[in-house]
Amino acid sequence: xxxxxxxxxxxxxxxxxxxxxxxxxxxxxxxxxxxxxxxxxxxxxxxxxxxxxxxxxxxxxxxxxxxxxxxxxxxxxxxxxxxxxxxxxxxxxxxxxxxxxxxxxxxxxxxxxxxxxxxxxxxxxxxxxxxxxxxxxxxxxxxxxxxxxxxxxxxxxxxxxxxxxxxxxxxxxxxxxxxxxxxxxxxxxxxxxxxxxxxxxxxxxxxxxxxxxxxxxxxxxxxxxxxxxxxxxxxxxxxxxxxxxxxxxxxxxxxxxxxxxxxxxxxxxxxxxxxxxx
Amino acid sequence: xxxxxxxxxxxxxxxxxxxxxxxxxxxxxxxxxxxxxxxxxxxxxxxxxxxxxxxxxxxxxxxxxxxxxxxxxxxxxxxxxxxxxxxxxxxxxxxxxxxxxxxxxxxxxxxxxxxxxxxxxxxxxxxxxxxxxxxxxxxxxxxxxxxxxxxxxxxxxxxxxxxxxxxxxxxxxxxxxxxxxxxxxxxxxxxxxxxxxxxxxxxxxxxxxxxxxxxxxxxxxxxxxxxxxxxxxxxxxxxxxxxxxxxxxxxxxxxxxxxxxxxxxxxxxxxx
Numbered sequence: 001x002x003x004x005x006x007x008x009x010x011x012x013x014x015x016x017x018x019x020x021x022x023x024x025x026x027x028x029x030x031x032x033x034x035x036x037x038x039x040x041x042x043x044x045x046x047x048x049x050x051x052x053x054x055x056x057x058x059x060x061x062x063x064x065x066x067x068x069x070x071x072x073x074x075x076x077x078x079x080x081x082x083x084x085x086x087x088x089x090x091x092x093x094x095x096x097x098x099x100x101x102x103x104x105x106x107x108x109x110x111x112x113x114x115x116x117x118x119x120x121x122x123x124x125x126x127x128x129x130x131x132x133x134x135x136x137x138x139x140x141x142x143x144x145x146x147x148x149x150x151x152x153x154x155x156x157x158x159x160x161x162x163x164x165x166x167x168x169x170x171x172x173x174x175x176x177x178x179x180x181x182x183x184x185x186x187x188x189x190x191x192x193x194x195x196x197x198x199x200x201x202x203x204x205x206x207x208x209x210x211x212x213x214x215x216x217x218x219x220x221x222x223x224x225x226x227x228x229x230x231x232x233x234x235x236x237x238x239x240x241x242x243x244x245x246x247x248x249x250x251x252x253x254x255x256x257x258x259x260x261x262x263x264x265x266x267x268x269x270x271x272x273x274x275x276x277x278x
Numbered sequence: 279x280x281x282x283x284x285x286x287x288x289x290x291x292x293x294x295x296x297x298x299x300x301x302x303x304x305x306x307x308x309x310x311x312x313x314x315x316x317x318x319x320x321x322x323x324x325x326x327x328x329x330x331x332x333x334x335x336x337x338x339x340x341x342x343x344x345x346x347x348x349x350x351x352x353x354x355x356x357x358x359x360x361x362x363x364x365x366x367x368x369x370x371x372x373x374x375x376x377x378x379x380x381x382x383x384x385x386x387x388x389x390x391x392x393x394x395x396x397x398x399x400x401x402x403x404x405x406x407x408x409x410x411x412x413x414x415x416x417x418x419x420x421x422x423x424x425x426x427x428x429x430x431x432x433x434x435x436x437x438x439x440x441x442x443x444x445x446x447x448x449x450x451x452x453x454x455x456x457x458x459x460x461x462x463x464x465x466x467x468x469x470x471x472x473x474x475x476x477x478x479x480x481x482x483x484x485x486x487x488x489x490x491x492x493x494x495x496x497x498x499x500x501x502x503x504x505x506x507x508x509x510x511x512x513x514x515x516x517x518x519x520x521x522x523x524x525x526x527x528x529x530x531x532x533x534x535x536x537x538x539x540x541x542x543x544x545x546x547x548x549x550x
Contacts, residue, residue, distance in 0.1 A: 165364075167360055167362045167364040168364055168366065170334060170360075170364065171358070171360060171364035172381070173334060173352055174332050174333070174334055174352050174356075174357070174358040175352070175357070175377065175378040175381050175429065176352050176353065176354060176381060176382070177381045178381075181381055185377075185380075185381070186366070189366070189368050190367075190368075264368075266367055266368035266369075266409055266411075267367075268411040
């Protein structure tokens, strides 16, 4: 394989105007474009059926879409994602707040939360499937999504509440705040940045849970399309769906980020920077 | 105004630490409209004393009365200024200053009008829409002071409010506090570990000693009021130097005594 040739080709074209390009369109876009070009070149040079170039994958994606395999399944998957994430956020924030506020709740539940956070979550898929049966496969998928998502939200919310600066709560008390005012005016806003960080991580995991669940249960959604393509050794098809899934994940995380920005715009920009780099 | 009667407070033992007797038999009367400073080494219980008066801390023995009524919780007659400023980082200067009034259910337009008055008083006009993170430490504590004054308390409780500020900012804020206090004449209890600050601001200086925290002496400060316009002459006067030197001599004895009490006479056991 002509690695040297590939290397020299990948270095030259962007090398000419890289500085100007970065200045105009931003390093993120440049990274994407370079990645796409690399994929295409390596795919063509390799000539292997299991590593098709990008153009082949995009072509296949267009075919799958035309066959009606993408849109309907995507809607199906997104519905699962939305319901699963909403339930996880509700339960996770609620339980996390209880565990952050009450030592006893934390002591009672801590073990389970960390055990299930670190457990290989996909083992729950067959469990759910045997409980709910093939007729209720959506419930099984929702169950898997929640198992993937809820614990990271609980852990973050617990530490969010625990990390509310004590002097702020003290200040509220000294100005005669009621318990309700303390919670709504001080604890909740002070905990929001960490809670949102948990939701962001949770969203990434929810997408993973959705696809893994669908692939395992293999009746519905994009997961089923991937499984079917894999069964046919259709690498272009697998990667085509993967592109869709990654796009979904990026958009979903971006949505959480937009909400985050609206709620925590008061964070100093250096704190935001630190959080993003972390 | 405030009567503190044989007050005792012990923090219970924790893990490896024995119980700490923070205050023992502390009795003190704070007069109406008085500026009282409380001075002592760290660990003498001065902040605990203030927190008890604020209603933020429980106590076992004795009684604290404000205008004859025993207190056990925070009340609208008292407002506190914190060493760490304790500003809401998500709220603008106006919202922070108005926060105490907001908690009391004062309508928005009314509390903001009041907040603007106090922002002007503490010299922060033009910074109303800023967030605390965009202000210097000195400006943040001005917000803290304005917030306390906004609820118009009878008693201002100040817990080392300038302790986290640099020397120059501290001096400026001391002067401004004098100006504001000499207009309003609220009762102030001001905790500090600085002899100069205690004498410069206070009508009387309460001197406390540690373990257990108790009052050693209450020193009258015979400097004329108003002091705000004459801070520099005053700080250079012989009277000022004499009082601060005397306070330092006694604080130093406390610290030295503490050290010799803690160290065993024969630390390495050579004599055994």
